[in-house]
Amino acid sequence: MIKQNSIEEFLISLSSKSPIPGGGGACALGGAIGSSLGSMVGNLTLGKKKYLSVQEDIQVLLEKLSQNTSELLLLMDKDAHAFEPLSKAYALPKETEEEKLYKEQVMEKCLYDASLVPLEIMEQAYKGILLQEEMAEKGTQIAISDVAVGVMFLRSALLGAAVNVWINTKSMKNRKVAECLNQRVEELKQAGTQKADFIFDKVTSKLQS
Amino acid sequence: MIKQNSIEEFLISLSSKSPIPGGGGACALGGAIGSSLGSMVGNLTLGKKKYLSVQEDIQVLLEKLSQNTSELLLLMDKDAHAFEPLSKAYALPKETEEEKLYKEQVMEKCLYDASLVPLEIMEQAYKGILLQEEMAEKGTQIAISDVAVGVMFLRSALLGAAVNVWINTKSMKNRKVAECLNQRVEELKQAGTQKADFIFDKVTSKLQS
Numbered sequence: 001m002i003k004q005n006s007i008e009e010f011l012i013s014l015s016s017k018s019p020i021p022g023g024g025g026a027c028a029l030g031g032a033i034g035s036s037l038g039s040m041v042g043n044l045t046l047g048k049k050k051y052l053s054v055q056e057d058i059q060v061l062l063e064k065l066s067q068n069t070s071e072l073l074l075l076m077d078k079d080a081h082a083f084e085p086l087s088k089a090y091a092l093p094k095e096t097e098e099e100k101l102y103k104e105q106v107m108e109k110c111l112y113d114a115s116l117v118p119l120e121i122m123e124q125a126y127k128g129i130l131l132q133e134e135m136a137e138k139g140t141q142i143a144i145s146d147v148a149v150g151v152m153f154l155r156s157a158l159l160g161a162a163v164n165v166w167i168n169t170k171s172m173k174n175r176k177v178a179e180c181l182n183q184r185v186e187e188l189k190q191a192g193t194q195k196a197d198f199i200f201d202k203v204t205s206k207l208q209s
Numbered sequence: 210m211i212k213q214n215s216i217e218e219f220l221i222s223l224s225s226k227s228p229i230p231g232g233g234g235a236c237a238l239g240g241a242i243g244s245s246l247g248s249m250v251g252n253l254t255l256g257k258k259k260y261l262s263v264q265e266d267i268q269v270l271l272e273k274l275s276q277n278t279s280e281l282l283l284l285m286d287k288d289a290h291a292f293e294p295l296s297k298a299y300a301l302p303k304e305t306e307e308e309k310l311y312k313e314q315v316m317e318k319c320l321y322d323a324s325l326v327p328l329e330i331m332e333q334a335y336k337g338i339l340l341q342e343e344m345a346e347k348g349t350q351i352a353i354s355d356v357a358v359g360v361m362f363l364r365s366a367l368l369g370a371a372v373n374v375w376i377n378t379k380s381m382k383n384r385k386v387a388e389c390l391n392q393r394v395e396e397l398k399q400a401g402t403q404k405a406d407f408i409f410d411k412v413t414s415k416l417q418s
């Protein structure tokens with residue numbers, strides 16, 4: 001699993017021309033960093049007298065954030081696995097009509113599969129943003145700035161993953177399916193960035209005043 | 210150095226209530242992920258016939274991006290080092306007038322030092338965004354989507370680091386110095402987000418058409 005790599009190793013592979021890890025995996029990691037920052041705020045709230053009334057809510061939130069981080073880390077690996085068959089499909093021959101047809105069918109399937117992973121990263125990033133919204137309300141004000149930072153990470157994971165859906169749907173022949181995927185991307189992109197910017201502004205307006 | 214930790218170890222410490230690594234360190238890492246994605250695009254452009262005329266520019270860009278990544282990784286450690294004296298200063302006694310005055314002076318110095326690190330992260334993130342702008346123009350179109358992803362990471366590093374300056378300048382007694390730092394934050398925030406959004410839209414409009 002990629003999460004067992006050191007940060008340095010990960011960045012060296014990311015910088016290299018090797019396609020894995022690529023933008024999709026980076027987004028999943030970015031999202032995981034974002035939700036981990038939410039967990040930090042939750043952990044700093046646990047056991048604090050001032051926040052006695054929300055201890056149970058924080059406990060539930062912490063479980064959900066931890067689940068969110070784990071899902072995103074799994075998606076970092078899934079993204080790498082989805083890319084491999086796609087890169088093999090690109091290399092298929094297309095000399096004869098038969099080969100062309102076969103390549104087209106394989107490509108279509110691989111492009112679809114490779115779109116689903118970043119779309120799932122978007123779903124998780126959006127979920128993470130909503131969890132941070134609750135943390136911003138209930139978490140300790142001492143560390144609330146980290147909710148704002150976390151939300152920005154989840155926002156970049158969301159938008160970066162959108163790009164990684166588009167590069168696949170763009171090449172799909174079945175435009176109905178492609179547009180259906182793009183439609184969901186658009187919804188998550190709109191709702192997620194709006195919510196993330198709202199939380200960021202709300203939290204930081206207190207810091208700047 | 211933090212970069213030698215595994216991704217999993219890093220996320221576990223980030224989630225914990227231990228203040229290090231915190232939001233500042235996470236931003237430095239996010240920025241390093243962003244500029245590494247730019248390096249990937251550069252490395253995929255090197256040696257490609259179609260991009261023969263820009264090989265030298267790409268080589269220079271790659272050096273600058275690698276420098277940018279290294280600086281950001283160094284700042285991840287610097288952020289941890291700057292936080293330690295600050296957390297010690299918070300714990301100083303303030304019973305007598307003498308103690309109060311001493312604490313105030315130490316705090317002021319530590320808050321100032323702790324602001325400079327995220328401000329430097331912002332400077333580097335902004336530099337990274339400008340490097341990606343050049344990569345978007347000259348790099349291989351095959352991997353151009355990763356420039357868009359990289360730019361979003363650098364944007365979140367920039368904004369997250371801004372928050373980490375504000376939490377320190379907010380408590381500073383010397384308002385002249387504090388406002389001078391906030392002024393630079395505002396400039397970098399405006400210019401950086403505008404530029405990042407411009408690059409993202411420019412790159413992704415080609416993918417969505």
